[in-house]
Amino acid sequence: MSERQVTALDVARRAGVSRSAVSRTFTVGASVAPATRDKVLAAAESLGYRVNFLARSLILRRSELVALVVSDMDHSFRARTVDLLARGLVARGYRPVLLPWSEGDHPARLIDMMLQYSVAGAIVTSDTPPHQIAEQSARWGVPLVLVNKAPVADRSARVVQDTEAAGRLAAEVLCSAGCRRIAYIGQERPSYTIRDRREHFIAAARELGLVVAAEVAGAAQNHFGGMEAAERFLASGVAVDGVHCCNDFLAIGFIDGLRRAGLSTPADLAVVGCDDIAEAAWPAYELTTIRQDAGDVARATLDALMACIAEPNAPGRTTEVGVSLIERASTQRPT
Amino acid sequence: MSERQVTALDVARRAGVSRSAVSRTFTVGASVAPATRDKVLAAAESLGYRVNFLARSLILRRSELVALVVSDMDHSFRARTVDLLARGLVARGYRPVLLPWSEGDHPARLIDMMLQYSVAGAIVTSDTPPHQIAEQSARWGVPLVLVNKAPVADRSARVVQDTEAAGRLAAEVLCSAGCRRIAYIGQERPSYTIRDRREHFIAAARELGLVVAAEVAGAAQNHFGGMEAAERFLASGVAVDGVHCCNDFLAIGFIDGLRRAGLSTPADLAVVGCDDIAEAAWPAYELTTIRQDAGDVARATLDALMACIAEPNAPGRTTEVGVSLIERASTQRPT
Numbered sequence: 137m138s139e140r141q142v143t144a145l146d147v148a149r150r151a152g153v154s155r156s157a158v159s160r161t162f163t164v165g166a167s168v169a170p171a172t173r174d175k176v177l178a179a180a181e182s183l184g185y186r187v188n189f190l191a192r193s194l195i196l197r198r199s200e201l202v203a204l205v206v207s208d209m210d211h212s213f214r215a216r217t218v219d220l221l222a223r224g225l226v227a228r229g230y231r232p233v234l235l236p237w238s239e240g241d242h243p244a245r246l247i248d249m250m251l252q253y254s255v256a257g258a259i260v261t262s263d264t265p266p267h268q269i270a271e272q273s274a275r276w277g278v279p280l281v282l283v284n285k286a287p288v289a290d291r292s293a294r295v296v297q298d299t300e301a302a303g304r305l306a307a308e309v310l311c312s313a314g315c316r317r318i319a320y321i322g323q324e325r326p327s328y329t330i331r332d333r334r335e336h337f338i339a340a341a342r343e344l345g346l347v348v349a350a351e352v353a354g355a356a357q358n359h360f361g362g363m364e365a366a367e368r369f370l371a372s373g374v375a376v377d378g379v380h381c382c383n384d385f386l387a388i389g390f391i392d393g394l395r396r397a398g399l400s401t402p403a404d405l406a407v408v409g410c411d412d413i414a415e416a417a418w419p420a421y422e423l424t425t426i427r428q429d430a431g432d433v434a435r436a437t438l439d440a441l442m443a444c445i446a447e448p449n450a451p452g453r454t455t456e457v458g459v460s461l462i463e464r465a466s467t468q469r470p471t
Numbered sequence: 472m473s474e475r476q477v478t479a480l481d482v483a484r485r486a487g488v489s490r491s492a493v494s495r496t497f498t499v500g501a502s503v504a505p506a507t508r509d510k511v512l513a514a515a516e517s518l519g520y521r522v523n524f525l526a527r528s529l530i531l532r533r534s535e536l537v538a539l540v541v542s543d544m545d546h547s548f549r550a551r552t553v554d555l556l557a558r559g560l561v562a563r564g565y566r567p568v569l570l571p572w573s574e575g576d577h578p579a580r581l582i583d584m585m586l587q588y589s590v591a592g593a594i595v596t597s598d599t600p601p602h603q604i605a606e607q608s609a610r611w612g613v614p615l616v617l618v619n620k621a622p623v624a625d626r627s628a629r630v631v632q633d634t635e636a637a638g639r640l641a642a643e644v645l646c647s648a649g650c651r652r653i654a655y656i657g658q659e660r661p662s663y664t665i666r667d668r669r670e671h672f673i674a675a676a677r678e679l680g681l682v683v684a685a686e687v688a689g690a691a692q693n694h695f696g697g698m699e700a701a702e703r704f705l706a707s708g709v710a711v712d713g714v715h716c717c718n719d720f721l722a723i724g725f726i727d728g729l730r731r732a733g734l735s736t737p738a739d740l741a742v743v744g745c746d747d748i749a750e751a752a753w754p755a756y757e758l759t760t761i762r763q764d765a766g767d768v769a770r771a772t773l774d775a776l777m778a779c780i781a782e783p784n785a786p787g788r789t790t791e792v793g794v795s796l797i798e799r800a801s802t803q804r805p806t
Contacts, residue, residue: 201588204569206554215550219541222569231584234539234557234569249566253536359753392754418694419727420755 142185151179202441203250203258204232205269207239211385213411213430214261217283220434221259228438230256243268251276257441259283279444280452281437284329293440293452295433297329302426302459303336306380306408309424311344313406313467315378319350321365321390322382323357330382333410337380350374354386362389363396370397377405378467384409384416384425391421391466406467422465432457477520486514537776538585538593539567540604542574546720548746548765549596552618555769556594563773565591578603586611592776594618614779615787616772619664628775628787630768632664637761637794638671641715641743644759646679648741648802650713654685656700656725657717658692665717668745672715685709689721697724698731705732712740713802719744719751719760726756726801741802757800767792 144158151158153172160168161176168176179185202225209215222232233253235246247269250258257279260269270288273280280292287294310318318341322334341348352369354361362381366389381387387409391401401407409416412427436455444452479493486493488507495503496511503511514520537560544550557567568588570581572595582604585593592614595604605623608615615627622629645653653676657669676683687704689696697716701724716722722744726736736742744751747762771790779787 201568209544209550209554210547212545212547212550215544215547215553218550218569219544219571223571226570226584231588232569233536234553234567235561236554236558249561253566359749363754388753396754414694415750418723419698419731 142183144185146183147176147179147185150183151175199254199256200230201233201253201255202230203235203246203255205235205237205246205258205260207237207261209236212413213428216430217261217433220430221261221437224434224438228442243272247272250278257281257445259437259441260285277448279441279448281440281444283433283437284327286328287454293444294454295436295440296454296456297333297428298456298458299329299333300336302410302428303333303338304340305426305459305461306333306337306410307340307344307346309408309461309463309467310341310378310380310406311346313378313402313469315346315376315406315469317347317349317376318378318380319352319369319374319376320348320380320382321362321369321386322351322353323361323386324353324355326382334382346378349376354382354389357383358385359389359392362386362391363393364389366390366393366397370394370399377469379405379407381407381409384411384413384423387423387425387466388415388421391423401466402469406469408467412462416462417464424464424467425462427460427462428457477518479520481518482511482514482520485518486510534589534591535565536568536588536590537565538570538581538590540570540572540581540593540595542572542596544571547748548763551765552596552768555765556596556772559769559773563777578607582607585613592616592780594772594776595620612783614776614783616775616779618768618772619662621663622789628779629789630771630775631789631791632668632763633791633793634664634668635671637745637763638668638673639675640761640794640796641668641672641745642675642679642681644743644796644798644802645676645713645715645741646681648713648737648804650681650711650741650804652682652684652711653713653715654687654704654709654711655683655715655717656697656704656721657686657688658696658721659688659690661717669717681713684711689717689724692718693720694724694727697721697726698728699724701725701728701732705729705734712804714740714742716742716744719746719748719758722758722760722801723750723756726758736801737804741804743802747797751797752799759799759802760797762795762797763792 145155148155148158153175157168157172158176161173204221206218209218225232235249237246255278258273259281261283267288270280270292282292282294284296285294320334338348350369350372352365354365379390381390387407391407394401394405399405409423409425412425416423416425436457440455480490483490483493488510492503492507493511496508539556541553544553560567570584590613593608594616596618602623605615605627617627617629619631620629655669673683685704685707687700689700714725716725722742726742729736729740734740744758744760747760751758751760771792775790
């Protein structure tokens with residue numbers, strides 16, 4: 137039922153110009169006389185002509201498609217980053233192909249998808265360090281940017297959090313709140329960023345003279361994991377006056393776990409999270425946290441990808457994205 | 472720096488078979504002798520051969536790409552649906568192209584993107600009813616599924632919520648909680664689904680003998696909008712004993728707004744939301760809500776798209792997705 141596809145030749149005939157004039161009109165940077173251009177555009181409009189990007193991609197051996205490998209879109213920070221990356225790619229003339237990735241998926245499938253469509257580049261924001269993806273991207277010359285991951289290959293660019301600043305800010309705010317003995321609530325299988333931030337947090341805390349008296353790994357990295365971690369922590373009987381949770385959902389669950397046991401924040405325990413999700417500002421929590429801006433991450437990632445596409449043989453660079461402290465009631469302890 | 476693209480002919484030579492045997496090996500449903508097939512796959516593997524999907528798409532005039540038009544990925548239900556749709560498309564051999572859409576964007580740009588890549592179909596989950604997208608899809612024969620939208624063209628299939636059941640369940644649970652005078656908290660620019668559900672809620676409430684004493688439109692459809700609506704509602708001085716908020720974020724904000732004014736849920740006011748976001752189960756809220764399962768929505772959408780692709784000339788059908796009542800403490804009033 138669809139209409140016959142209009143070709144460049146149809147447009148050339150309608151406009152009374154050569155086939156090559158049509159082609160030049162639709163090629164960025166090609167030279168064409170303004171009058172010719174206007175005739176071509178008018179004819180294209182009236183015929184409903186559209187450049188066939190598939191054909192162009194075949195000739196150029198590179199499409200405008202960019203693979204966006206993501207996992208864990210349930211997490212609002214991740215979903216927001218993916219949304220901003222997709223908008224940024226579209227604004228730059230690229231088309232994001234969304235490739236969800238779960239632990240246990242076979243990376244060969246992802247790599248096949250990337251190569252089958254001659255993608256212009258790939259962005260990986262999924263949790264698992266994709267060694268094979270990075271190796272294959274380098275082998276086939278596909279520009280690759282890894283977001284918040286360990287380095288896996290010389291050629292892949294990376295965008296990472298300034299985990300040193302993030303860990304230090306968390307330790308400092310607990311110290312300023314008058315805490316002396318603190319606990320760290322992590323997760324069973326920490327991501328690269330969380331592992332790195334934990335080390336900087338522990339180092340900064342010790343440097344400030346704080347005693348790191350306990351470490352608990354949340355079974356899940358969500359609200360339920362935080363409540364469950366609070367229960368286990370309280371059962372251990374270790375006394376502390378401050379806690380740093382590795383993400384905000386865990387921190388909020390931890391606060392609810394403390395409440396269930398009759399303890400309150402910040403009077404009994406100061407709590408600092410990380411991410412600055414919308415829920416952190418809710419009056420039931422007023423959680424102090426370390427903010428990483430999704431817009432900053434998306435911008436740095438798109439800049440890195442454009443640089444890789446422009447200079448495919450340059451070694452991959454690492455861009456650090458800054459963080460900031462958002463102070464709320466959960467660390468404002470009575471002195 | 473990338474290696475020369477390996478062709479089907481290279482594979483045929485290495486395997487010692489014909490070019491056509493290679494082609495048949497990589498075509499779904501084509502017949503090829505098992506021994507030949509094994510030789511071809513071994514040669515393809517050793518040479519790193521991959522089917523060029525761009526070339527195949529050009530020949531078939533249809534790619535395996537499916538446009539996924541989305542807005543508002545910040546909303547966790549939307550992000551989860553997009554994730555499930557993308558996974559489902561990949562599992563069925565399609566590749567989702569993520570096209571973010573904001574109010575005020577020019578639809579022509581989206582339509583161009585869809586046609587330039589000869590997409591096999593399109594799914595629209597964005598808020599604004601995309602009249603032009605539906606018209607152009609029909610004109611160019613692109614199968615289209617609209618998720619939670621008003622009908623816009625004969626040919627587009629739709630997946631919608633059973634808003635009649637959702638509205639009725641919300642009214643019934645307030646009635647069972649002993650409420651007699653209730654309020655409805657909506658939003659300034661309600662989506663199709665919310666508008667439809669509101670009508671069914673009001674009708675069911677009246678049928679049950681409840682007085683709908685007030686209606687307030689939240690300025691934003693998030694937690695802040697809920698708190699602000701509570702403030703405005705309380706300032707109006709209208710007395711009610713139950714409230715239905717059009718989504719869970721608004722409902723949770725409304726509960727926080729009541730708390731700020733010294734009122735509590737459910738003792739002073741029963742509250743019922745809609746969506747069943749993760750936060751609804753948090754102990755600070757224990758919100759009764761109407762659940763729509765993102766998995767059900769994604770499955771129905773993918774089934775509808777596959778049906779449209781298989782039978783492009785059939786009129787678009789509408790599939791209703793069921794809802795269920797999740798009862799928590801926010802409607803368990805002392806009798």
